[in-house]
Structure formats: structure tokens, C-alpha cells
Amino acid sequence: MSEKGILTQPxxxxxxxxxxxxxxxxxxxxxxxxxxxLAQSLGIxxxxxxxxxxxxxxxxxxxxxxxxxxxxxxxxxxxxxxQTIIQTVEKELGIKPGETTPDGRFxxxxxxxxxxxxxxxxxxxxxxxxxxLTPEKIAQILQTYR
Amino acid sequence: xxxxxxxxxxxxxxxxxxxxxxxxRDGFKALEKVRxxxxxxxxxxxxxxxxxxxxxxxxxxxxxxxxxxxxxPGDEKYVICNADEGEVGTFKDRYILERDxxxxxxxxxxxxxxxxxxxxxxxxxxxYHHLFDxxxxxxxxxxxxGYLDGFNIEIREGAGAYVCGEESALMDSIxxxxxxxxxxxxxxxxxxxxxxxxxxxxxxxxxxxPQIILNGAGWFSQMGTERSKGTKVFSVSGDVENPGVYExxxxxxxxxxxxxxxxxxxxxxxxxxxxxxxxxxxxxxDTPLAxxxxxxxxxxxxxxxxxxxxxxxxxxxxxxAEESCxxxxxxxxxxxxxxxxxxxxxxxxxxxxxxxxxxxxxxxxMLCSLCGLGQAAPNAVMDTLQxxxxxxxxxxxx
Numbered sequence: 001m002s003e004k005g006i007l008t009q010p011x012x013x014x015x016x017x018x019x020x021x022x023x024x025x026x027x028x029x030x031x032x033x034x035x036x037x038l039a040q041s042l043g044i045x046x047x048x049x050x051x052x053x054x055x056x057x058x059x060x061x062x063x064x065x066x067x068x069x070x071x072x073x074x075x076x077x078x079x080x081x082x083q084t085i086i087q088t089v090e091k092e093l094g095i096k097p098g099e100t101t102p103d104g105r106f107x108x109x110x111x112x113x114x115x116x117x118x119x120x121x122x123x124x125x126x127x128x129x130x131x132x133l134t135p136e137k138i139a140q141i142l143q144t145y146r
Numbered sequence: 147x148x149x150x151x152x153x154x155x156x157x158x159x160x161x162x163x164x165x166x167x168x169x170x171r172d173g174f175k176a177l178e179k180v181r182x183x184x185x186x187x188x189x190x191x192x193x194x195x196x197x198x199x200x201x202x203x204x205x206x207x208x209x210x211x212x213x214x215x216x217x218x219p220g221d222e223k224y225v226i227c228n229a230d231e232g233e234v235g236t237f238k239d240r241y242i243l244e245r246d247x248x249x250x251x252x253x254x255x256x257x258x259x260x261x262x263x264x265x266x267x268x269x270x271x272x273x274y275h276h277l278f279d280x281x282x283x284x285x286x287x288x289x290x291x292g293y294l295d296g297f298n299i300e301i302r303e304g305a306g307a308y309v310c311g312e313e314s315a316l317m318d319s320i321x322x323x324x325x326x327x328x329x330x331x332x333x334x335x336x337x338x339x340x341x342x343x344x345x346x347x348x349x350x351x352x353x354x355x356p357q358i359i360l361n362g363a364g365w366f367s368q369m370g371t372e373r374s375k376g377t378k379v380f381s382v383s384g385d386v387e388n389p390g391v392y393e394x395x396x397x398x399x400x401x402x403x404x405x406x407x408x409x410x411x412x413x414x415x416x417x418x419x420x421x422x423x424x425x426x427x428x429x430x431x432d433t434p435l436a437x438x439x440x441x442x443x444x445x446x447x448x449x450x451x452x453x454x455x456x457x458x459x460x461x462x463x464x465x466x467a468e469e470s471c472x473x474x475x476x477x478x479x480x481x482x483x484x485x486x487x488x489x490x491x492x493x494x495x496x497x498x499x500x501x502x503x504x505x506x507x508x509x510x511x512m513l514c515s516l517c518g519l520g521q522a523a524p525n526a527v528m529d530t531l532q533x534x535x536x537x538x539x540x541x542x543x544x
Contacts, residue, residue, distance in 0.1 A: 012322075013322050014321050014322040016322035016323075017322050020305070021303075021305060051324055052322070055307065055324040056305030056325075057272075057306030058304075058305045058306035059305050059306070074234045074421075074461075074465060075234055075384070075417075075421075075447055075458065075462065076234070076383035076384055076389075079383075079384050079385060079447075079449070112234070112308060112465055112468065112469060113232060113234040113308075113420075114273045115231055115237040115239075115240045115273060115274065116237060116240075118381070118383055118389040119389075120389075124273065127275045127276055129276060
């Protein structure tokens with residue numbers, strides 16, 4: 001790892017998720033080469049690394065946009081009109097859930113409950129929480145992410 | 147019964163960024179007391195006598211868990227605080243962490259003393275990354291003030307997986323693995339994190355500890371019902387005027403929470419405990435909130451008359467199918483098949499046979515799934531089949 005310099009020196013086996021997150025932050029996803037390096041340096045099979053990378057929703061094995069929008073579609077948000085928020089984001093960005101804008105600025109996904117149900121509907125962009133969403137608010141919020 | 151602030155005692159009162167404001171409110175007095183006046187055995191006995199049960203959903207007696215880990219052989223033991231609040235409709239732990247990280251830290255240190263652990267972890271869900279700095283700051287301040295001498299607390303962040311709120315999956319995640327449930331026995335109290343004796347407690351469970359130590363088990367066990375002592379913090383959302391966090395003495399009627407505090411109107415049904423929780427029709431609104439009746443982790447989602455039962459159950463099952471870790475077949479396949487069947491009802495194309503299949507499948511999943519996710523996954527289906535069977539039958543194609 002350190003000789004190739006992609007990531008910091010890994011700790012033990014338990015550091016795998018931390019390292020994968022580091023790659024996620026750096027590249028916007030976990031590239032195959034990183035997985036191969038991690039497997040080698042931790043002395044575990046690459047399929048195990050892939051198994052972990054593909055298990056968690058905040059890790060991606062495919063490239064994502066610079067900003068990742070996660071709209072909550074669990075029931076408390078659904079009851080407060082998450083559907084309209086989803087449609088507004090689709091319209092604003094011209095993409096469907098699971099897609100990335102051609103300029104690489106946004107990826108758009110669904111997420112399950114993010115614990116903001118008292119201020120539903122809610123979404124996260126990267127690690128920022130956005131609550132009490134309305135269609136009018138969406139364009140404004142999106143503008144602040146480059 | 148009135149609202150009672152035990153767990154939320156300091157929320158909105160102290161400054162979560164400044165330990166001094168916590169110290170002014172008896173902060174770290176309980177930790178000092180156990181270290182000076184109590185043996186580890188006395189600590190676990192006190193918690194046992196209080197009747198405190200886990201607030202994360204399963205309701206296991208906390209003192210018995212602690213005692214098991216204390217008695218387990220080995221020098222290396224761990225305390226884990228489960229801050230992976232992923233149950234649909236739950237946000238009480240977020241509310242607590244935002245407002246009072248110090249009580250939690252004190253409680254983790256007390257737990258460490260009680261079971262003989264030198265290392266504690268807070269497993270924080272990825273969605274709560276925005277709380278990381280606040281928590282770390284609180285740990286640093288406690289360290290600087292000397293309260294964590296001989297004990298270390300580390301925050302480990304999740305990476306987005308509902309099942310990691312299940313304690314054995316959580317430990318796998320801390321170990322850097324996929325979060326998959328483990329076969330039990332062995333139980334974590336004897337073989338947990340890295341095979342060492344470990345206790346895993348929910349945020350809210352731990353928040354009770356300092357006051358039990360300071361005021362005594364007798365004080366705590368006066369509150370509540372025979373099998374549900376103390377208070378519970380509820381997260382109320384859905385079709386209510388005042389969504390939010392409420393703390394009530396256990397045994398309080400559901401009506402008080404839903405109608406008097408959250409101001410719900412025209413209630414059709416209430417889901418208690420999130421996606422794996424129970425569904426009660428309005429007629430059952432006087433049910434007590436207690437382990438003897440319904441509770442879970444205290445997520446209360448209210449649905450009014452305008453809501454479609456099948457739509458709610460279908461979406462609940464979609465969530466569970468997506469979040470099943472996939473390790474055991476009853477849960478992995480069971481949730482998928484249930485989604486398929488519920489989709490048929492959703493489209494008005496169910497059959498009598500589908501209803502029977504849902505019932506059969508529910509029994510198998512409850513009996514054979516590896517962890518609480520699969521065992522409780524059929525709850526919404528079973529409850530609505532009991533209370534709202536007409537919703538299914540009206541969508542049977544004859």
C-alpha cells in the first residue's frame with residue numbers, strides 16, 4: 001500500500017472498512033486497483049474485499065459523481081411527500097435514481113431511514129442533512145453543490 | 147402518567163460542547179462513585195436490581211448482560227455502545243447524542259469498570275457522521291479532565307447497513323467485515339468482539355446508568371410496570387401535528403403519546419418499533435407502552451385514515467428485503483417472496499392462496515431466521531392480517 005501510495009498504511013484486518021472509506025472519499029468510489037492492493041497488504045482474498053465494499057451503501061464499487069444525493073424513501077418521509085421530492089430532483093438533474101449527471105456533478109440514489117423523520121421529508125447530500133424539503137427548496141440546495 | 151425526564155435530563159440544558167456544563171449537573175459523579183465506593187460486582191448487581199432492560203428493541207436485562215461479561219474469563223473485554231440507530235422511524239439516539247454526549251461517555255466508562263474492560267467503542271452509523279466531531283470532542287474533554295484514565299473510548303463509524311444495528315452484525319462490522327449476523331451461542335458476553343467477552347448496549351440504555359448508580363436501583367425500579375422499569379424515549383413521526391422525541395414512564399398508554407403529545411387525529415393504525423415492529427389498529431390505542439405489550443426501540447409511526455394498509459406493509463417489506471444481510475435463507479428468500487406477494491395485493495391481484503402463503507411464510511421466518519431481522523420481519527404482515535384482513539381480501543381476484 002505505502003509503496004504504491006494510494007492509501008495510508010493499513011492497520012490490521014479491522015481497518016478494511018476505514019481504508020475503503022478513505023478510497024471512497026478520495027476517488028468517489030472504490031477502484032479495482034485499490035481493492036487488489038488492500039487484499040494483498042491485508043493478506044486476504046480480493047473477493048473478501050469486494051464483498052465488504054459492495055455490502056455497505058456508503059461504499060460504491062462504481063464511479064459516483066462529486067456529490068451524492070441520498071433521498072430517504074422510508075415510510076415517515078414517504079408519508080410527508082418524499083415522492084414529490086424525488087420527482088423534483090429527477091427533473092432538476094435530468095437523471096433517474098442510480099444515475100450520475102453527465103458532468104459528474106451529482107449522483108442520485110435512494111436511501112433508507114436516515115433518522116430525520118421528525119423533520120421529513122429529508123435527504124443527505126454527501127454528509128449534509130437537508131430537512132423539511134419542498135420542491136421549491138430543491139433547486140436552491142442543489143445550487144450550493146459544485 | 148406525566149412526561150418524565152430521566153434519559154433526557156440534560157438534553158437542552160447542558161452545552162454538549164462544554165464539559166463544565168455537564169459537571170455542574172452531577173456529571174461524572176456516578177463514575178467517581180463506582181470507582182471509589184463500589185466493586186465491579188456491586189455495579190452489576192445494582193444494574194440488575196434496577197430492572198433496566200435494553201432500549202434498542204430486544205429488551206434484554208442489562209444487568210444480566212453485564213454480569214455475564216464480568217464473570218466471563220479473560221483479561222481483554224469490550225464495551226460497545228450501539229449508536230447504529232437504523233430502525234425506520236427512530237431518531238431518539240440522534241437527539242440524545244446531539245444534546246448530551248457526556249452522560250453516554252460516563253456510562254460507557256461505568257460499564258467498563260463493571261465488566262472489567264479497558265476499551266470501549268461507540269459504533270456510530272454512517273448517516274450520523276455529522277455527530278462525529280461533537281462526540282469526539284466530548285471524549286477528548288473527558289480524557290483531559292482525567293475521567294477516562296485507564297479506559298479508552300473509540301468511535302467506529304458504520305458504512306451504511308441497517309443490519310449492523312443487530313449486535314452480532316455490528317461486531318463483524320467493527321472487525322472490518324460484512325455486517326452479517328452470527329450464530330449464537332456463543333453469546334457476546336463470553337465470545338464477542340474478536341472472540342472476547344463483550345457487552346453491546348443501546349445509547350438510551352446506557353443513558354440510564356449514571357442516575358441508577360447515583361439514585362439507586364430502588365429509585366429507578368419505582369418507575370414503570372412490573373416487567374418494564376424506568377422510562378422510554380419515543381420517536382414519533384408520520385401523520386401527527388407534533389412529531390418529535392418524548393420520554394414517558396413505561397406503561398403509559400399509547401394514546402397519551404400519540405393523541406395528547408403528538409396531536410394525531412383520525413388515526414387508522416400505529417406502527418410501533420419500525421419496520422420490524424408491531425402494527426396496532428386505532429381500537430388498541432389504550433395499549434400500554436411496555437415490554438409486556440408493545441415497545442421495540444420506541445419508533446412510533448402514525449398513519450391516518452387516508453393511508454392504505456397494503457401500501458404501508460408493502461413498503462415495510464421492501465425495506466426489509468433490501469436490508470436483509472443475506473446470510474440465512476428464511477430471511478433472505480422470505481422477505482423477497484413476501485415483497486412479490488404483497489406487490490400482487492398492491493396491484494389488486496392477490497389470491498386466497500397468497501394469504502395462506504403469507505401466513506405460512508411468516509411462521510417459518512419467525513422460527514428459522516438467524517437474527518431479529520428475519521424473525522421480526524413478518525410482524526407487519528401478521529398484524530395487518532389479523533386487524534385489517536379486509537384490506538387483503540378486498541384485493542383478492544375471484
